[in-house]
Amino acid sequence: MLDPEYLLKTFSYLGLALIIFAETGLLLGFFLPGDSLLITAGLFAARGDLNLAAVMALSAVAAFLGNASGYVIGRQFGPAVFARAKFLKPEYVEQARAYFDSHGNQTLVLARFVPIIRTLVPTLAGTIQMNPRTFLIANAVGALLWAAGVPLAGYGLGKVIPKDVLDKYILVIVAVVLVASFVPVLLEINKRRRR
Template sequence: MLALLPDWLDPQEILEAGSYLILFAVTFIETGLLVGFFLPGDSLLFTAGVFAAKGDLNIVVVAVGCFIAAVLGDQVGFLIGVRAGPALFRRPDARLFHQAHVRRAEEYFEEHGPKTIVLARFVPIVRTFAPVLAGVGKMDYRRFVTYNIVGGLLWAVGITLLGYFAGEAIGEENIDRYLLPIIGVIVLVSVLPVAREYLKTRRASADQSEPVEPPPSAG
């Protein structure tokens, strides 16, 4: 699976090319900027933890740095939603954005905000857009910051430590042998929720498009 990715999206290539700087930059962009939704997140953090187990990186620097980058990324995403939201939704006749979307976002994040901000961390693509929607929906800022920190801690620190302890358990002599299959499984598991939601949306759209037969006329 990873062999299909270009080199600049391969977690190993990213870490070998730029170490800490690129690791933190990719984490920030993938979580905070809308243009970064295609970048590796889970697999990159896990691989960074494995590299730390090999001694190529410092696990404390990796975990703390990725945590800070992830939290700052979501903060930027939230501000993008707050500031760009009014402009995006200003015209009611816009093809993709209108006031109904704003109201829907406000209602959704008022009801599910905390859970969404934390759980979205573990779903590719969704984690890129969740903070922006929180900003558009005018989620309470202090509430957002609190759950942003919790989500960033669980995601960034949790996955890097998972990679670190996996690398320790496998042993340095076997890391290169098992790293690619493990990352492939992580990518597959990460994509499954997105694929499931996509199929549900397609199925719902198909059901709505089916013609409704008129009732038979009497006599």
């Protein structure tokens, strides 16, 4: 697992932007630590190591561009993949299209806050040919909410925890955040298994 604290100390703002871009838009980026990286960036900003406004602005731009890239990848290559895959029936594509027609905006915004799902949703939106204008608006709203809200939560946490405790236990705090970010995914998997 990639250590968010190490990544931020080593690669700073550029690393943050590249990881957020890859995690939100490139299918192979699903394993990258998006939420925990943003929380850690907020903690670092609370310590004075990073500028909070810069973290939020860079993260929002990277998240927006990442999702847009995923959408373009899905739009270009998704239909061909669906056509060739034996296990993906045409009715599944139509079900996904109907779902995105009625719930696409909310899905794109809420998916930002769920690891792995935020990597897959923009590609699926492109694959089913979601309206580009609708996608861009939902993408922008989701990127702003996620890229501002998560670092702000880390910043608030960093301001509540005394600096000496934060310095000493930052790895533990990041580990707890990392584990907590996967709880919604595990709950959803468990719920689906019961069905």
